[in-house]
Amino acid sequence: MEEGMSDFCIQAKGLTGDNGRKCGRWNPTAEQVKILTDLFRSGLRTPTTDQIQKISSQLSFYGKIESKNVFYWFQNHKARERQKRRRVSKQKSIIQLEVPTKYFDEISQAPMEPDRVIETLQLFPLNSYNEADSAEKLRMMANECKENTTFSYAMGKEIDHPPLDLCLSFF
């Protein structure tokens, strides 16, 4: 029964750009979020423990992060996308009969791509990607490489660091 009010840790979140980010919980950096989002958009929904480990490891380059953060991130992101969709779906309003084009759901300012939940999507390194220009070929490769699937990710050029490669091994 401890509601540990936690610490004070005044966060001077000013517009000055000087962010002495909060201490208590994980504060993802823009890069971390971008990568995670990218992986998500690529179809990753429920990463395995190994994947989480790898991702976390890679993202630690951009700032402090733990495995559980990655775990929670995907869990939350997935849940909220569903929740959002669910909430938007049944818009059987009774009263809005007279307002034909009034409701564009602001809830989703994002295109909200279809439900292509590819649990185990694979992105191969570019060099080997050339060989696979068809989905079928890709699938074949995926089969071959079952024990070492790679999520390849290239960061924007603005940041001065080597491109990121997430090598996620499945067993």
Add this chain to the structure above:
Amino acid sequence: MEEGMSDFCIQAKGLTGDNGRKCGRWNPTAEQVKILTDLFRSGLRTPTTDQIQKISSQLSFYGKIESKNVFYWFQNHKARERQKRRRVSKQKSIIQLEVPTKYFDEISQAPMEPDRVIETLQLFPLNSYNEADSAEKLRMMANECKENTTFSYAMGKEIDHPPLDLCLSFF
């Protein structure tokens, strides 16, 4: 280095002229707030998705509103009440050391009804309410009416519109 970037309200606004102007966030009308507050005081704390849908739908009569607004409203209202209560109780605990129990109430100046968090409270029309004068009976009725629980609400006379009835159907 755009840290404070708020990734919402990126609504398409400029293109169609600036008549949009209101793109930001939902600002509830007085009627909407009153109804929501009433539902809250009635014991509603965490409406289900269906309830949210219905409430939102009904409230849209008084102005633009979405499901998520209702969701957030209850979320925030509950959280802030709890937060307030927590602060008060903490004060109490400090003073408790030397002040007899009978004086506690003076310390909490807020009305703040007890923790009767009736997750699924039902308000029946007065006529049928007479029959149910016990909590048990009420519960039985609730069971019977499982597919059509009614939150009955009558607006103040100031506004020129019919009384509002929130019919929340459970399935």
Add this chain to the structure above:
DNA sequence: ATACTATGAATGAAAG
């Protein structure tokens, strides 16, 4: 203008 306040919105963490 500037500071403050109330509150809508978002999300990390965790409970169920």
Add this chain to the structure above:
DNA sequence: CTTTCATTCATAGTAT
């Protein structure tokens, strides 16, 4: 997985 809690960010409204 779904739902809830807590804490924080952002901003409209308002007071100073």
